Amino acid sequence: MTQAIQATIGDSEFDRDTSVRPRGAAEPGVFDADLSAGWTIISAVNGGYLVALVGRALSEFLPHPDPVTVSAHYLSASVPGRAVIRTELVRAGRTLSTGQASLFQYDENGAEVERIRVLASYTDLSTLLDEVRTTAAQPDIPPYEHCLGADAGGAPIPGSSAIVDRLRLRLDPTTAGWAVGAPSGRGEMRAWFALADGRDADPLSLLLAVDALPPTAFEMGLIGWAPTVELTTHIRCRPAPGPLRVAITTRNLAGGFLEEDAEIWDTDDRLVAQSRQLARAPRT
Incomplete structure (x- = not known):
């Protein structure tokens, strides 16, 4: 049904294009990034790709590795090019940590313009309980x-x-x-x-x-x-x-x-x- 796996997590195009670079101890929680033109529709950068990019910065900054709930507000249209992501720890608990992050780009004068603001909670998904009770039905999609x-x-x-x-x-x-x-x-x-x-x-x-x-x-x-x-x-x-x-x-x-x-x-x-x-x- 599918082609053989050609890329593993860590070396795929998605991973390269959502990679972030921490600025280090001088600016903790601040990451540089490049928005790839490969994830555009018309001239705008796809919103899901942007959340994934910001989500990666939060996963590197917060005490827990995996997003469990992520809410994003889109404030202005993002374009391919350099960006900076500023993260903040809101609360750290034993099983759940919450943070917020904003992605900025630069105008013609070099001033930062906020593109997207995110509030998210993270956990370790491998530690969740196995019990499932659901009335949700699988989608009826042809093979x-x-x-x-x-x-x-x-x-x-x-x-x-x-x-x-x-x-x-x-x-x-x-x-x-x-x-x-x-x-x-x-x-x-x-x-x-x-x-x-x-x-x-x-x-x-x-x-x-x-x-x-x-x-x-x-x-x-x-x-x-x-x-x-x-x-x-x-x-x-x-x-x-x-x-x-x-x-x-x-x-x-x-x-x-x-x-x-x-x-x-x-x-x-x-x-x-x-x-x-x-x-x-x-x-x-």
Whole structure:
């Protein structure tokens, strides 16, 4: 069903492009980073990639290694280029630590401009209890080989969609009518998700996966950029190796805003991540 693993955690393109460099003892909790142009859609840097980058800085700074809940507010559009991430410890407990972080870029005068602000709690996911009680149902997605890859249709948005080359997405045909000019009218998007270089998912890449599919607005007949206002992600456990199944739904579009609720399931049929984001509806 999938290609052989080509990259392991630590040496993949995702890891290189989300790497951060601590400034050291002189500025504790401050990290330099470079936003890669490889994760853009049109001209904007993908919001999930930004959260993953900030999430990596927090995982290096906080006492616990794994995100369990991450809430991000997007304050201005990020662009490829250098950035600085400033982190702060809010509280450190025995099993949970909470921190906040902001990512800044620079204007034409060299002044810092805040792009995204994050409040997050971290834990060690390997220590969580095994008990699961859920009414959540796995998404009904056709087998991987029966879903549609990026070569199944033309580019739906004018301009750069560089992020498509970083991912291995296979869309459920019933939620891909927009790609051939026949959207269903339903606010649904489902797909298999993996990184294109074969790197298996981990908690940080789940922060990317919840925001990596085409917007549900496409299947509602609204084609264009749907910028995220706020995104909250809950990481429930470490995902098993192999492609993930992602299901996203929108129930309400009003006042120019819509919500997207995402669930991610792994190859062991576990719900490994959930998210909700508020986004602006594309302007037609």
